[in-house]
Amino acid sequence: MTEPLFDKVAIVGLGLIGSSLARGIKKHGLATTVTGFDGSADVRARSRDLGFCDSIAETVDEAVTGAQLVILAVPVGAMAAAAQSVAPHLADGAIVTDVGSVKAAVVRQVADALPDHAAFVPGHPVAGTEHSGPEAVFADLFDGRWCVVTPCARSTDASVKKVVALWTALGSTVETMTPEHHDIVLAITSHIPHLIAYNIVGTAADLEDVTQSEVIKFSAGAFRDFTRIAASDPVMWRDVFLNNKEAVLEVLGRFSEDLAALQRMIRWDDGQSLQGHFARTRAIRRSIIDAGQDTADADFGRPHGHDD
Amino acid sequence: MTEPLFDKVAIVGLGLIGSSLARGIKKHGLATTVTGFDGSADVRARSRDLGFCDSIAETVDEAVTGAQLVILAVPVGAMAAAAQSVAPHLADGAIVTDVGSVKAAVVRQVADALPDHAAFVPGHPVAGTEHSGPEAVFADLFDGRWCVVTPCARSTDASVKKVVALWTALGSTVETMTPEHHDIVLAITSHIPHLIAYNIVGTAADLEDVTQSEVIKFSAGAFRDFTRIAASDPVMWRDVFLNNKEAVLEVLGRFSEDLAALQRMIRWDDGQSLQGHFARTRAIRRSIIDAGQDTADADFGRPHGHDD
Numbered sequence: 001m002t003e004p005l006f007d008k009v010a011i012v013g014l015g016l017i018g019s020s021l022a023r024g025i026k027k028h029g030l031a032t033t034v035t036g037f038d039g040s041a042d043v044r045a046r047s048r049d050l051g052f053c054d055s056i057a058e059t060v061d062e063a064v065t066g067a068q069l070v071i072l073a074v075p076v077g078a079m080a081a082a083a084q085s086v087a088p089h090l091a092d093g094a095i096v097t098d099v100g101s102v103k104a105a106v107v108r109q110v111a112d113a114l115p116d117h118a119a120f121v122p123g124h125p126v127a128g129t130e131h132s133g134p135e136a137v138f139a140d141l142f143d144g145r146w147c148v149v150t151p152c153a154r155s156t157d158a159s160v161k162k163v164v165a166l167w168t169a170l171g172s173t174v175e176t177m178t179p180e181h182h183d184i185v186l187a188i189t190s191h192i193p194h195l196i197a198y199n200i201v202g203t204a205a206d207l208e209d210v211t212q213s214e215v216i217k218f219s220a221g222a223f224r225d226f227t228r229i230a231a232s233d234p235v236m237w238r239d240v241f242l243n244n245k246e247a248v249l250e251v252l253g254r255f256s257e258d259l260a261a262l263q264r265m266i267r268w269d270d271g272q273s274l275q276g277h278f279a280r281t282r283a284i285r286r287s288i289i290d291a292g293q294d295t296a297d298a299d300f301g302r303p304h305g306h307d308d
Numbered sequence: 309m310t311e312p313l314f315d316k317v318a319i320v321g322l323g324l325i326g327s328s329l330a331r332g333i334k335k336h337g338l339a340t341t342v343t344g345f346d347g348s349a350d351v352r353a354r355s356r357d358l359g360f361c362d363s364i365a366e367t368v369d370e371a372v373t374g375a376q377l378v379i380l381a382v383p384v385g386a387m388a389a390a391a392q393s394v395a396p397h398l399a400d401g402a403i404v405t406d407v408g409s410v411k412a413a414v415v416r417q418v419a420d421a422l423p424d425h426a427a428f429v430p431g432h433p434v435a436g437t438e439h440s441g442p443e444a445v446f447a448d449l450f451d452g453r454w455c456v457v458t459p460c461a462r463s464t465d466a467s468v469k470k471v472v473a474l475w476t477a478l479g480s481t482v483e484t485m486t487p488e489h490h491d492i493v494l495a496i497t498s499h500i501p502h503l504i505a506y507n508i509v510g511t512a513a514d515l516e517d518v519t520q521s522e523v524i525k526f527s528a529g530a531f532r533d534f535t536r537i538a539a540s541d542p543v544m545w546r547d548v549f550l551n552n553k554e555a556v557l558e559v560l561g562r563f564s565e566d567l568a569a570l571q572r573m574i575r576w577d578d579g580q581s582l583q584g585h586f587a588r589t590r591a592i593r594r595s596i597i598d599a600g601q602d603t604a605d606a607d608f609g610r611p612h613g614h615d616d
Contacts, residue, residue: 077579126525126526126528127528145528146525146526146528148526175525181517184515184517184518185518185522185523185526186526188508188511188512188515188518188523188531189512189522189523189526189527189530189531190526190530190531192508192511193508193530193531193533193534194530195567195570196504196508196567197530197589198570198585198586198589199563199566199567199570200496200500200501200504200563201589201592201593202566202585202588202589203496203500203559203562203563203566204496204497204592205588205589205592206562206566207492207496207559207562209489209492210492210493210496212592212595214493214497215493215496215497215592216592216595217434217454217483218434218454218456218493218494218497218498219497220434220435220453220454222497222498222501222502222505222537223496223497223498223501225501225533225536225537226501227589227592227593228533228593229530229533230586230589230590230592230593231589231590231593231594232586234583234586234587234590235583237582237586238579238582238583238586239579241574241582242574242577242579242582245574245575245577248574249571249574249575251511251515252567252571252574254511254514254515255507255508255511256564256567256568258507258510258511258514259503259504259507259560259564260564262503262506262507263557263560263564266549266550266553266556266557266560267553267557269550269553271385271546271547271550274545274546274549274550275542275543275546277506277510278506278538278540278542278545278546279542280510280513281505281506281509281510281513281535281538281539282538282539282542284509284512284513284520284523284524284535284538285509285535285536285538285539286539287520287524
């Protein structure tokens with residue numbers, strides 16, 4: 001237990017990330033009080049039962065009033081509305097942060113909505129599973145993971161320091177970069193992989209000659225890894241693609257070009273080029289294991305001990 | 309322990325599949341003797357040290373002579389040469405089987421090479437990890453997995469029964485289909501996913517604006533799952549694509565068409581269609597979990613207890 005960083009923290013949006021944040025903040029004693037709010041009455045009721053916040057507010061007013069830190073943990077497409085709803089209730093000197101997977105669009109949408117007496121520090125914890133909703137909560141979701149903080153014109157030095165301190169206390173390593181750079185890095189490491197996974201699962205379902213039962217039976221040969229990714233929250237991902245359009249289309253164009261080159265090697269029996277391409281990717285895998293972002297074991301280095 | 313199915317079994321090729329087969333056959337007492345052979349002197353020496361066979365032969369002649377079952381566990385591209393090398397030494401009534409990830413091309417290559425007094429039963433255990441070589445060996449690799457057997461003109465009823473009995477005793481569930489159907493099913497569930505994984509890892513490495521260190525740091529957002537797949541054996545996969553060209557190009561064409569449709573939805577802000585596509589793939593994931601081919605846990609339901 002450390003000295004609390006904040007007196008009151010308000011979390012708006014109680015999905016996987018919001019609820020795991022609440023639990024992590026309580027576990028590490030980073031706030032005196034954590035108040036949660038969600039636009040859905042059903043999620044509020046379930047969150048009350050799960051008990052991961054000190055209290056679940058019935059209105060956003062009640063949640064935000066008096067909070068020194070307000071965390072927006074809603075899908076990227078709901079970020080503007082969330083910022084507008086918290087704005088009138090923000091205390092003097094309050095810090096607003098978010099956890100959206102896209103940063104430039106969020107900065108545009110949120111910064112304008114906030115009053116001058118509040119600071120905004122955009123953030124993105126690079127963590128998550130394919131599970132969504134408050135039942136998926138676990139306090140250690142951010143432990144040993146990276147968090148990107150992308151200061152903008154509405155961030156002050158002091159507010160950035162406080163948000164970095166929060167993520168560090170939750171066990172994350174914080175990297176600072178511009179919102180635009182964040183968006184291209186995440187396009188290749190996360191957004192395009194998700195789009196491709198969603199796509200191949202759809203292609204499989206549409207094959208006339210192969211039954212769904214066959215796809216399922218023989219999924220051990222890599223397909224199941226794609227289905228796991230393609231089980232992620234549809235609304236969250238719709239919003240990511242619509243709000244990171246430029247970077248996604250750029251990286252997708254390169255991906256398709258590269259895939260056409262591989263396709264051509266197969267059509268023209270160019271085994272040497274194929275093998276050369278495949279051998280090159282092994283080195284990258286090794287670097288990821290060495291960097292501690294995964295293990296060589298077949299469990300992908302994911303945390304196993306959920307505490308719910 | 310059951311009654312041995314075979315007196316002597318010869319395994320040609322001591323990579324992950326061949327060595328795991330040897331260990332599984334010994335563990336379940338399915339043969340009186342298991343003799344291994346590999347074209348590489350280094351692999352033979354390492355296999356002798358690991359001791360998963362009763363003996364490691366110095367020549368293919370020595371390995372195959374007197375065997376009732378000969379298992380070809382070499383990359384698909386080496387299958388024709390392996391069949392030619394075992395052919396002169398096959399006992400009367402010997403059964404030859406293989407474990408290649410492609411079946412129609414293997415049937416063409418192997419069937420012609422074998423003498424009339426031997427039967428050929430093509431097989432494909434749908435199991436494996438990204439690790440290769442005899443050190444990756446584990447006896448339970450096939451337990452709870454599917455194995456496809458694709459009888460051909462050179463298979464007899466009795467030989468098919470024996471090979472099915474072998475896989476069943478190793479814990480696999482056997483499905484029988486034509487070699488051609490196998491190749492299209494595996495193109496979508498395994499071959500195209502591998503090609504895509506190899507491709508995106510290459511695309512990432514070539515981005516000028518994103519450093520390799522950034523790709524590695526932020527790989528938790530799905531990319532690392534692709535790198536695991538893209539760490540698979542380059543020679544094995546080169547051979548798969550060259551030998552299953554027709555089905556791979558057909559499925560790849562559909563994949564690219566579907567991806568272009570998603571790309572267009574993003575470009576034209578068609579959030580409703582995107583969300584509809586993403587929601588549909590969740591149901592397929594659920595079916596895979598229900599079918600016992602994966603678990604809802606984050607470890608992908610992979611076996612954890614390697615016994616090496």
